[in-house]
Amino acid sequence: MADRVLGGRYQVLDKVGTGGMATVYRGMDQVLGRTVAIKTMLPQYATDPSFAARFKQEAQAAAALNSPYIVSVYDWGKDGDTYYIIMEYLRGTDLKSGIRKHGALDCKKVAQIGSQIAQALSVAHNHDIIHRDIKPQNIMVQPDGNIKVMDFGIARAKNSHLTTDNSVLGTAHYVSPEQTQGKPLGPTTDLYSLGIVMYEAATGRVPFDGDNAVTVAMKQVTEQPVPPSQINPNVDPQLEAIILKCMQKDPKDRFQTADELYHTLHDYLSGRMQAVNNATAMLPATPTTPLSRGNGSTQSLPRTQSTGRMRPQSATEQAAQEEEERQKKQKRNRVLAIVGAIAGIVVVALIIASVLGSGSKAYSVPNLLGLTQDDAQAQLDSDGHGFQIGNVSEQYSPSVEEGKIIEQTPGAGRTATEGSSIDIVVSKGEEPAASVTVPDLTNCTPSEAQDLLNKYGLKGQAGDSVYNADVEVGHVAEQEPAAETSAKAGDTITYHLSQGAEQVSVPNVVGESQSSATSTLQSAGFEVSVTQSSSPSVEKGNVISTNPSAGTSADKGSTVTITVSTGPSSVSVPNVLGYDESSAESALKNAGFGVTVTTEASSTVAKGKVISQSATSATSGSTITIVVSSGSGSSNSGTNNGSNSNGNSSTNNGGTNSGNGEGTNTGSTTSGT
Structure with a gap:
């Protein structure tokens, strides 16, 4: 190959x-x-x-x-x-090799890797593509520390018609329970596998192992993992809670989207631990399958309520904790009983005093929560107890529809005298998010863009990459909404990373007119500059060549130079005056000219010599006419002044030419006889 x-x-x-x-x-x-x-x-x-x-x-x-x-x-x-x-082509090493070489990674590095994988999965899931084989062998760690998710060889879009079995296409150590059981897969199956990747990165080993793939796969379904902190005490409780939530057996108990997991990991990396605790607070109280300790197998462990973290306790610690809780409960119950008794006495006294003092009857206050003000008043009127709406105030509520009652005083079920007023608080709906100015993300890396958006209370997501010759590849080139526009806190800003300059093939315009060639190149996205040069073969005004040449790739928007013909160029013609005819022809032909010959009588130029030529400069390849002397036309002793070369006399127009050449020719001799 x-x-x-x-x-x-x-x-x-x-x-x-x-x-x-x-x-x-x-x-x-x-x-x-x-x-x-x-x-x-x-x-x-x-x-x-x-x-x-x-x-x-x-x-x-x-x-x-x-x-x-x-x-x-x-x-x-x-x-x-x-x-x-x-x-x-990626340079670096896969995460599996890195873990084998270096062992467990620092918690922050684990979270950083998990965050980047989550961002990659978010893009895939938004395209309805589930990777289904997330494992450290498919995570390439580059020299700058960032990662690339590889190998979509068994990835499959939801609308794919391939019928390949779902069951164990991924590696057994990282497959989700539903993948092992051949159930339908969703985005959470990738998050389960990512949880195992983070578990291995944090502890240096996989959570479930066995002699063969079937054994490992069954453990994915039936057993709970040993908490990472029991293997590596340096694992933070919050990171442990994130990992264990990813690894919940029921997909509904995991993070539901890769974006949700990314934001939780980002909160962890930013030190917002309360946000992490809130995001991971729904873990089940204990694992379902208790196993013995000390052999690396899984086990049942209690969970702290604040973070959802599962941690081991000794029997002594557990007994001491139970006793402490029992004493606290008894003390709390005594206090509550005393307070309740006092409150009850006060309420009864007030009711008796009110009834005795006014002579009015007391009724139970109806429940007005969730009603509009008009509906509440209508209900009070229908009860016939004379209750009326009293003071009305408003406040925002994230859970109650605008215009509905969220509080009432006295509360529902309390006793009040006939005709009493009931104060209500009406919902104004969810509080509008604060308005923020969108920052300029141009030239930021993805991580820099996310950090900047977080400072403004905004979310970020990567959109399709774009061509941009002015922005470094992999940095933000465009964004929506645009920088300096207004947005609401919590809004999502989409940014597009640069692919660099778009490469375009240079069209072939050789032989076209200057205007036609310019139009063609501009339509292809190029700027055009023009130079001129003579050419013996290309018609004046047409293109001789381009730079870059036709068919090569160049940056869109760059300049292509076209060379336009000015026609053939003039060159000097050799001076052949005085040459004999053959020498003159040879000199002109060697210089690249054609030759025609005419003769003319000359009294000053010897016969056979060039009297004149038609040009001293001309375009290469053109024809030059030379005039060759045919000899003198006048009478000269010892000289043949006629054009008769055989010595015979001839007479024309009364002129006599003696045979020996000594006669006088007064006419025009055209032939001898």
Whole structure:
């Protein structure tokens, strides 16, 4: 496979590794000149239509996902019998190898990795794609510490028609209980697997292990994990609570979205521990399957109420705690009994005094909560006890609809005299969020953008990446809403990361007129500059060449220079005056000109010599006319002054030309006889 070129473009260099159904090579994109990863399907699967369909699906699914934390897919295709996918080439090591080498990671690093994976899953889940194989082997840790989620080889969109069995496609150590049981899968199955990844990163080992995949998978369904802090005492209670919530057996008890998990991890990293406690407070009180301690197996453990964290207690600690709680309860009950008795006496005394003093009857106050003011008054009127609405005030309520009663005094069930007033508090609805000014995220990295938005009480999400030549790749290039506009606290700001300048192929405009070529290039997104040059072969005003040349890729918006012909250029014609005819012809032809010859009598230029030429400069390849002397036309002793060369006399117009050339020619001799 090495040195093979796939698709006429991607050169295979060396093998990086082999997985269950594919081999990955380092390669070179010969068009863009960049290093890529080339994933090829193993030969034994290439002829299987279901595997080929899954391989194609991986490329299409992953190509649709755009996140700084997901490996980018550039291209895919088939070359002969070889299916291939072209991906971003990553430098670094997978998380599994990192854990094996370094052991348990720092809590903050675990949360940071979990946060980035959650952001990647949020993008996938928003595209209705469930990864289904989240494990540390598929998490690449890059040299800068950030991660990339890889391998959507068994990822599947919800609307996919593939019928591959769900049951154990992922690695057994990381599959969710519902995945093991072949149940329908949702986004929470990825969050379960992510919980196990964070568990392993925090403790250095997986929560469930066994002799074979079936044993491990069954433990995922039936057993509870040992709390991470029992394996690694340095694990924070809040991080432990987050991990254990992810790993709840019932999907309804986990975080419901990757975005929810991301924000909880972000709260943890920002030190907002109360927010973390609130987000993880719904854990069940105890694990369902008690097991013995000390052998690394799972067990039943009590849970602290404040954080939802499950921690071990000794029998002594438990007994002491129970005794302390019992004493506190007894003391509290005594105090409550005394207070209740005093309150009861006061209430009874007031009722008796009121009844005796006014002679009015006392009635139970009806429940007005949840009614509108008008409906409440109507109910009071229908009761016939003369109760009336008293003071009316308003306040915001996050749970009660606007216009409905949220409080009343006296409260429902209390006793009041006939005709008493009942004060009510009416809901104004949910309190409007504070108005904030949207910050400018331009040139921020994703983490910088999230931190900046958090300061303003806003949420952030990554949208589709965009081309932008002015912003570094991977940094924010655009955002909605725009910077400096108003938004409400809690609103979501969508930001788009730069892909750099868009690459466009330069159109072929050679031979076109200047105006036509300019229009074509501008339509393709280029600026145009013009230079001129002569050309013997290209018509004046037409394009001779472009820079960059046609077919090469260039940044959209960059300048293409076109060279326009000014027509053939003039060159000097050799001076052949005085040359004999053959020498003159030779000199002109060697200079690139054509030659025509005419003769003319000359009394000053010897016969056979050039008298004149038609030009001293001309375009290369043009024809030059030379005039060659045919000799003198006047009488000269010893000279043939006629055009008759055979020595015979001839007479024209009374002129006599003696045969020996000594006669006088007064006319025009055209032939001799």
